[in-house]
Amino acid sequence: MDSGVLEASLYTVKGIAILDNDGARVLAKYYDDTYPTAKEQKEFEKNLFNKTHRANAEIIMLEGMTCVYRSSVDLYFYVMGSSNENELILVSVLNAFFDAVSMMLRKNVEKRTLMENLDGVLLAVDEIVDGGVILEADSSAIVQQVAMKMDDVPITEQTVAQVIQTAKDQLKWSLLK
Amino acid sequence: MQYLRRDKKDEEESMVNPFQNIDKGIVLQEARVFNETPINIRKCIHILTKILYLINQGTHLGTVEATEAFFAMTKLFQSKDLMLRRMVYLSIKELSTIAEDVIIVTSSLTKDMTGKEDMFRGSAIRALCKITDNTMLQGIERYLKQAIVDKNPSVSSAALVSALHLLKPNYDVVKRWVNEAQEAVSSDNNMVQYHALGLLYHIKQSDRLAVSKLIAKHSKHSLRSPYAVCMLIRIASKYLDEEPDAASSPLYDFLENCLRHKSEMVIYEAARAIVNLKNLKSKDLCPAISVLQLFLSSPRPTLRFAAVRTLNKVAMTQPMSVTTCNLDLENLITDVNRSIATLAITTLLKTGNESSVER
Numbered sequence: 001m002d003s004g005v006l007e008a009s010l011y012t013v014k015g016i017a018i019l020d021n022d023g024a025r026v027l028a029k030y031y032d033d034t035y036p037t038a039k040e041q042k043e044f045e046k047n048l049f050n051k052t053h054r055a056n057a058e059i060i061m062l063e064g065m066t067c068v069y070r071s072s073v074d075l076y077f078y079v080m081g082s083s084n085e086n087e088l089i090l091v092s093v094l095n096a097f098f099d100a101v102s103m104m105l106r107k108n109v110e111k112r113t114l115m116e117n118l119d120g121v122l123l124a125v126d127e128i129v130d131g132g133v134i135l136e137a138d139s140s141a142i143v144q145q146v147a148m149k150m151d152d153v154p155i156t157e158q159t160v161a162q163v164i165q166t167a168k169d170q171l172k173w174s175l176l177k
Numbered sequence: 178m179q180y181l182r183r184d185k186k187d188e189e190e191s192m193v194n195p196f197q198n199i200d201k202g203i204v205l206q207e208a209r210v211f212n213e214t215p216i217n218i219r220k221c222i223h224i225l226t227k228i229l230y231l232i233n234q235g236t237h238l239g240t241v242e243a244t245e246a247f248f249a250m251t252k253l254f255q256s257k258d259l260m261l262r263r264m265v266y267l268s269i270k271e272l273s274t275i276a277e278d279v280i281i282v283t284s285s286l287t288k289d290m291t292g293k294e295d296m297f298r299g300s301a302i303r304a305l306c307k308i309t310d311n312t313m314l315q316g317i318e319r320y321l322k323q324a325i326v327d328k329n330p331s332v333s334s335a336a337l338v339s340a341l342h343l344l345k346p347n348y349d350v351v352k353r354w355v356n357e358a359q360e361a362v363s364s365d366n367n368m369v370q371y372h373a374l375g376l377l378y379h380i381k382q383s384d385r386l387a388v389s390k391l392i393a394k395h396s397k398h399s400l401r402s403p404y405a406v407c408m409l410i411r412i413a414s415k416y417l418d419e420e421p422d423a424a425s426s427p428l429y430d431f432l433e434n435c436l437r438h439k440s441e442m443v444i445y446e447a448a449r450a451i452v453n454l455k456n457l458k459s460k461d462l463c464p465a466i467s468v469l470q471l472f473l474s475s476p477r478p479t480l481r482f483a484a485v486r487t488l489n490k491v492a493m494t495q496p497m498s499v500t501t502c503n504l505d506l507e508n509l510i511t512d513v514n515r516s517i518a519t520l521a522i523t524t525l526l527k528t529g530n531e532s533s534v535e536r
Contacts, residue, residue, distance in 0.1 A: 008411035010341055010375035027233055038235025057514035058478040068479060086407060086449070087483040088442040115195055119226040119264060122233075126267055130303060130338050133375075134404065136331075136368055145331055147259055147296055 007084075011132040013093060014065060015080040016125060020111050023049030026075065027118075029125060031132030034065070048078065059087060068094045072109040077101075092137050093128065099139035100124050104146065120146055196230050204228060205242055211249040216256045225250070225264040232271050240277060247276040254285045259296055262289075266304040279308045291320055298324070299335035306339035314343065314350055325357040325373075330366035337361060337372035344379055352380050362395070367402035374405045378412050388416060396431040403440035410435055410443070414450035423456040436468050444468055445483055452491045459498045462491070466498055473505040478514050485509060485520045492527040499528045 015035075017028035023046055035041040048062055052069055053076065059068050061083060068090045069078045079094040098109075104120050105113045114121060123146045127136055136142050204227045210220055228246060232238065238246075250272075253265050269286075273279045286308075289301035302324055309317065324336035337358065344351045358380070361373035374395065381387040392413050400406050413428045420426055435447035451457070451465035472484035485506070492499045506528075509521035 008378055008408060008415055010338075010372065010379065010408070025234060029233070041235065055513075055515070057516070059482045059514065059516065061516055086442065086446050087479050087486075088445055089404070089407065091479045092442065118196065118230060119222055119260070122226065122229055122267060123263055126270075126300070130335075131342050133338050133341065133372070134368075135334060135338060137404070138367075141331075145296075145299070147263070 010134075012085060012089060012134055013079060013081055013129045013132050015078075016093075016097065016129055017045060017048075017078045017080075018114070018121075019045060019049050019076045019078070021074040023053065026111065026114065027121065027125065029129070031129065049076065052076065052078075059091075066090060070094060070098050072098070072102075074111050075109060075114065089134070093134055096137040096139045096142060097124070097128055100128070100142040100146075103139060103143045196227065199227055199231065201231055201236055201238070201242075204231060205246055208246050208249050211252050214255075216253060216261075218256060218258045218261050221253055221256075222261050222264050225261075225268050229264075229268060229271060238272075238275050240275060243272050243275040244277045247272045247279060248281070251282055251285070254282070259294075262297060263300055266300045269304045270307045273308045280310075280313065282308065283313060287317060287320065290324065295329050295332070298327075298329070299331035302332065302335040303339055306343055309343070311347055311350075314347055318350060318353075322354055322357050325354060326360050330364070330369050333361055333364065333366070333369045334372050337369070337376050341372070341376050341379055344376075355380060362400075362405075365401070367404060370400060370402040371404035371408060374400070374408050378408070385416075388412065392416060392428065396428065403438070403443050406435065406438065406440075406443045407446040410446045410450050414454060418454055418456070421456065423454050424458065424461045429461070433464055436464055441472075441480065445472065445480075445487075449483075449487050452487060459495050462495065462498050466491070466501065470502045470505055473502060473509065478512075478517065481509065481512065482514065482517050482520075485517055485524065489520050489524040492524045496528045499524065503528055 011031070014032055015028065015030040018026040020026050025042065025045055028041065028045065030041060035044055044063065048067060051060055051062060052067075053071075056071070058070070059066070061067075064083050065080050066083050066085055066087055067078055067080045068087065069076060071077070077094060077098050079090050079097065081090045101114070101121055101124060102109050104124065105117060124142055127142045127145045129135060136145065204224065207224050208228070210217065210224060247269075250265060250268055253261060256262070269279065269282060283305065286301050286305040289297045290305060292298065302321070305317065306321075321336050321340065324332050325340065327333045327336070340351050340354055340358075355377065358373045358376045361369055362377065364370050364373065377391060378388070381391060392409065395409055396413065400409060410432060413431060417423050417426060417428050417432075423429055432447050432451050435443055438444055438447070445468075448465040448468045452462055452469075466488075469484040469488055472480045473488075475481055475484075488499050488502060488506070503525065506521045506525050509517055510525075512518045512521065
């Protein structure tokens with residue numbers, strides 16, 4: 001049995017993953033040595049996928065970890081934490097992750113679009129969790145940090161900050177010429 | 178991205194994954210493009226993405242090939258492209274554990290972290306701290322201390338989190354940054370506040386007096402960030418657990434106050450902290466139990482799960498305190514989430530009586 005009081009630590013997230021329709025890894029990152037080798041990681045992912053792909057249940061306990069998840073078209077998003085972790089904190093990370101990816105892919109959260117923009121998604125993961133510590137949990141801040149090329153986003157969908165940034169850039173260039 | 182799209186059209190319009198059958202050997206050959214001038218930004222980003230994808234899929238890279246790719250990549254520092262630079266940082270971090278002599282990029286990264294471009298600075302700090310060792314840390318200490326109190330939140334957070342990663346191997350250096358971290362706790366930014374409080378606690382952890390001062394200071398002036406409050410609740414409850422008479426401590430009042438916080442995350446953290454304290458009488462648990470009872474009928478599965486799991490644990494030691502929730506628990510027996518249903522049943526087995534069996 002686990003001890004009553006929780007250890008206070010900034011290390012919250014054990015892993016983050018996106019799996020496809022067949023349970024194959026699209027992207028996965030583990031932040032501690034629960035699963036040291038790629039083989040063990042993939043076995044865990046297989047198991048996780050089998051337990052979650054039909055039940056739309058949002059949360060599951062698996063192999064002593066709390067896993068929260070969400071799906072969209074042909075993708076499954078997961079965030080894993082210790083079984084003692086505050087489940088609502090894990091869900092806030094999952095939502096930030098999902099919303100950030102969704103914003104970057106302009107709501108087409110499906111494997112094909114994701115693969116086409118894999119560079120941005122990799123950067124987003126890097127902005128959300130750093131070595132197991134939640135770095136940022138606000139989706140618009142994450143997207144801003146990733147700074148995907150925003151030039152083909154319609155102006156109505158841009159935030160004020162982005163518009164100002166674009167204007168600044170253009171001004172800079174025109175001055176340089 | 179344009180590059181990727183064209184690539185796919187050429188292949189055909191089917192659902193081909195552009196990364197499906199990529200071969201390590203070919204990708205590493207392609208990495209030679211990094212040496213060309215002028216730099217083809219799109220092509221380089223695409224190749225870096227491929228390398229990162231290979232590593233992410235668990236492909237084994239040998240030391241020699243990783244080092245070769247790493248050195249080729251250092252050429253890309255000549256480009257000022259934002260996206261490319263960020264991909265280079267990410268690749269540095271990923272390759273830093275495999276390749277040799279990665280400290281070669283130290284000066285480039287130091288230049289970026291102190292440079293004008295705000296978008297570079299946070300990630301440059303994180304990449305730099307990943308490759309740095311004890312002897313080099315002294316050299317960049319000054320910059321890191323400055324970065325902790327930087328007014329740009331992503332820079333400040335990056336420095337605080339990196340300091341935390343560096344803490345274990347370099348305790349004597351990092352503990353000198355307490356003043357800067359202290360200053361960062363009063364930041365307006367949620368995450369900066371959370372990271373700063375976390376770092377302070379990790380530094381002071383073993384000093385009980387320092388921890389008590391930390392709690393006293395921040396439990397009065399309320400923290401803005403819900404993450405920081407959760408952290409403080411955990412610190413406080415760990416401290417409180419070693420007190421003989423927890424219920425009469427002002428810290429217990431702090432926990433109870435948090436039950437009325439506006440963020441559910443904090444409410445739950447406080448409720449869980451209270452029921453887990455070992456020196457409390459069952460009447461002191463009541464406010465926490467009633468909060469958890471409310472969560473039991475939430476439409477969000479995670480809230481129901483969190484509540485029922487916590488109550489399940491309480492029922493093991495104090496079944497009587499949980500009996501008030503029996504009706505709500507019975508409703509969860511048919512929950513769509515099987516984990517919730519199972520937890521509800523096992524909890525009821527400890528608290529239920531004959532009348533509930535009939536229903």
